[in-house]
Amino acid sequence: MQTELNNKQIINFLKKTYKSAGFVDSLKIKYRSLICPFISLIKMVQPGQKIGDVGCGSGQFLLLVSEFAQPSYLYGIEVSKKLIDNAKNLFSSRSQNSFFAEYDGTHFPEQLGEMDIIFLIDVLHHVPKKMQENFIKNLTNSMKPGATLILKDINGASGLVYFNKLHDMIFAGEIGNEMSITKAADLLKANGLTITEQEKRNMYVYPHYSIVAKK
Numbered sequence: 001m002q003t004e005l006n007n008k009q010i011i012n013f014l015k016k017t018y019k020s021a022g023f024v025d026s027l028k029i030k031y032r033s034l035i036c037p038f039i040s041l042i043k044m045v046q047p048g049q050k051i052g053d054v055g056c057g058s059g060q061f062l063l064l065v066s067e068f069a070q071p072s073y074l075y076g077i078e079v080s081k082k083l084i085d086n087a088k089n090l091f092s093s094r095s096q097n098s099f100f101a102e103y104d105g106t107h108f109p110e111q112l113g114e115m116d117i118i119f120l121i122d123v124l125h126h127v128p129k130k131m132q133e134n135f136i137k138n139l140t141n142s143m144k145p146g147a148t149l150i151l152k153d154i155n156g157a158s159g160l161v162y163f164n165k166l167h168d169m170i171f172a173g174e175i176g177n178e179m180s181i182t183k184a185a186d187l188l189k190a191n192g193l194t195i196t197e198q199e200k201r202n203m204y205v206y207p208h209y210s211i212v213a214k215k
Contacts, residue, residue, distance in 0.1 A: 005042060005068050007033050013067055014060075017090075029060060035203050036122070037152070037210065038064060044150060044212065045069040045117065052076070052115035054108070054139065055123035059087030059100065066096040074098040075115060079105045106135070108142040118143060121152045124184070125164075125176035132177065133187065140191040143215045149193060151211045154178045155200060158207035167206075181209035188213045 010033045018029050033039070038061065045051060047070035053062050056076030065071055074096060078084050087100040103109055105127075112118065120139070127135045143149065154164045156178035168176045179187075185195055193213035200209050 005039050007039070009068070010038060010064060013064075017063065032060070035206050037201055037203065037208055040199075040210065041119065041121070041150065041152060042068050045071055048072045049116040050075070050114060052112050052118040054112070054118060054120050055079075055126075056083075056087060056100065058083050059090045061119065061121060062087070062098065063090060066091075066094060066098070072097065075111060076100045077103045077109060077112065079103065106131075106138065108138055110142075112142045113144045113147075115144075115147060117148045117150060119150050119152070121150075122154065124151065124153045125156075125178040126168075126172070126174070127177065129177040132179070136187050137191050140188070140193060140215065145215055147215050148196075149188065149213045149215070151184060151188065151213070153184065153209060155207040155209045156180045157182070158202075160202060160205050160207040163205035164207070181211065184209070185211055185213075 011030055014030045042065055045065055049071050050073040051065055051071045053076045056062055056078050059076055062074045062076050066074060076087055081102050084100050084102045091098050101109060124132060154161060154176065157180035161178050164178065165175050168174055181198065181200060185198060188211060189195060193215055195211060195213050197212035
């Protein structure tokens with residue numbers, strides 16, 4: 001693991017990787033690390049671990065893990081076939097052992113239970129509010145004993161949450177269902193996980209929280 005990883009390294013790597021992206025996509029892809037705590041999340045990966053990413057999108061975060069950490073296996077799931085195809089194409093030229101699969105957003109594949117760490121990055125607030133508790137319940141049930149869930153999302157208790165709602169309206173065409181870090185931690189504990197770390201961090205106008213929880 002590169003202990004001195006910084007945003008300049010990440011941005012330069014993404015610029016080389018995503019040469020043909022359009023202007024708006026380029027902004028979202030290449031500069032997201034400036035508004036999302038990717039560095040601290042990547043540093044949570046230990047050499048040789050199997051890493052899962054729920055809601056992996058086009059595979060950007062797992063690509064960064066592949067480049068800047070030393071996982072033994074990467075596994076991403078996403079509800080969109082188009083995004084999964086993008087991720088497969090992104091990893092087609094890499095030697096990293098990886099697999100990407102489409103899922104229905106509710107029932108988690110058995111293979112997720114083989115992962116040492118599962119990341120859930122800015123996904124929960126896109127889940128309909130009435131489905132969030134079952135989503136977390138099903139996810140935690142899919143984890144193996146000793147596995148770690150890393151939940152990174154937007155803190156619904158912060159007044160800055162409205163900037164994220166505007167962001168999602170522009171880029172995703174929807175309003176998010178952000179919950180507070182306290183409620184998120186309570187939800188994980190209610191499903192049998194032990195909280196080992198919690199952090200709140202504002203990056204520009206985005207109020208992030210990260211929770212590390214072990215089964």
